[in-house]
Amino acid sequence: MPASCACCGEPAARGTLTRGRVGSGLIVGYCDDCSAHVGRDVTRRLSGVVASSLLGGGLALSLPFADRPPSIVALSLYVLVAAIVPVVVVVLWPRRPAPGHSADGPAARFVADGVLLCANDRYAAELARANDAKHELATFRERRFAAWLLVPAPLCAAAGVATLVITSPLVRVVNLGTERVTIDVDGRRVVAVDPTSVENASAGAEVRITAGEHELVARTAAGRELERTHVRVEGGHPHLFAPGSEGYCFWLESAEYGRGRANEPLREPLEGTQHFWVLPPDLGGFFRPVPEQARAETRLTGGTVTVLRQAPCGADP
Ligand SMILES: [Zn+2]
Numbered sequence: 375m376p377a378s379c380a381c382c383g384e385p386a387a388r389g390t391l392t393r394g395r396v397g398s399g400l401i402v403g404y405c406d407d408c409s410a411h412v413g414r415d416v417t418r419r420l421s422g423v424v425a426s427s428l429l430g431g432g433l434a435l436s437l438p439f440a441d442r443p444p445s446i447v448a449l450s451l452y453v454l455v456a457a458i459v460p461v462v463v464v465v466l467w468p469r470r471p472a473p474g475h476s477a478d479g480p481a482a483r484f485v486a487d488g489v490l491l492c493a494n495d496r497y498a499a500e501l502a503r504a505n506d507a508k509h510e511l512a513t514f515r516e517r518r519f520a521a522w523l524l525v526p527a528p529l530c531a532a533a534g535v536a537t538l539v540i541t542s543p544l545v546r547v548v549n550l551g552t553e554r555v556t557i558d559v560d561g562r563r564v565v566a567v568d569p570t571s572v573e574n575a576s577a578g579a580e581v582r583i584t585a586g587e588h589e590l591v592a593r594t595a596a597g598r599e600l601e602r603t604h605v606r607v608e609g610g611h612p613h614l615f616a617p618g619s620e621g622y623c624f625w626l627e628s629a630e631y632g633r634g635r636a637n638e639p640l641r642e643p644l645e646g647t648q649h650f651w652v653l654p655p656d657l658g659g660f661f662r663p664v665p666e667q668a669r670a671e672t673r674l675t676g677g678t679v680t681v682l683r684q685a686p687c688g689a690d691p
């Protein structure tokens with residue numbers, strides 16, 4: 375190796391290992407001054423990755439908590455774009471070497487086919503002469519891109535989608551018919567629900583659906599459409615979807631306590647033409663009377679416990 379600095383041509387003070395593709399490497403000499411900038415491109419790519427993670431991760435963990443969270447597709451897109459912007463800046467921003475230097479990062483690096491690319495042509499010529507190698511004049515290109523720059527973007531998008539799904543409102547689907555039904559949300563099959571007729575706290579299935587407008591379709595196993603409805607899922611509320619539940623009545627039952635006496639439970643029927651309801655955010659249970667334990671607790675603190683109940687219309691449990 376020439377005894378001069380690979381960047382400025384002054385006498386070299388220390389060697390830096392420059393790795394090739396297959397694990398071999400060369401010790402390239404740099405002067406003190408130039409040693410300072412050899413690692414700069416790695417630092418820049420590293421800060422690109424940090425900025426990408428912060429922007430993408432920040433959006434991934436905040437957008438799902440917005441009043442109107444975006445859909446899964448929109449959220450992934452926002453997060454991906456935000457995480458890619460710092461990478462694009464790092465990759466496209468050209469850096470000029472300072473006066474007297476021939477490179478801003480390392481002045482020699484291996485390119486894909488095992489060729490050593492040198493920023494300083496005098497150094498390259500000297501190196502070729504000393505090693506009996508062929509030397510060509512080429513433009514020095516800095517390595518501004520690395521595959522790992524792209525790692526945070528899909529990870530952040532995945533984290534955003536997971537957060538959105540985990541924090542999405544619950545929809546309890548009950549099937550009061552006689553056949554098993556399948557539920558499609560926006561054209562995607564999400565759950566199959568077996569029939570139940572008696573009131574049962576574990577009846578039906580719970581699915582998480584992102585807040586916002588959705589189309590729900592219930593079908594029987596034979597493919598017959600039982601119900602198709604456009605609904606608005608509200609953040610922070612539980613919901614009830616009871617396709618094909620003609621003949622059944624649903625109501626909210628509130629037990630009020632406080633001031634040392636218990637009132638008769640208050641009943642508020644669920645009405646509407648579609649079999650989908652947004653329930654109170656503090657719902658205390660599904661398809662069972664107000665639990666005794668809750669009675670005891672609210673008797674102490676004063677307050678109300680509300681549960682959702684169900685029965686064939688006209689019957690009184
Ligand atoms: Zn130098």
Ligand SMILES: [Zn+2]
Nearest residue numbers: 381382408475
């Ligand atoms: Zn230099």
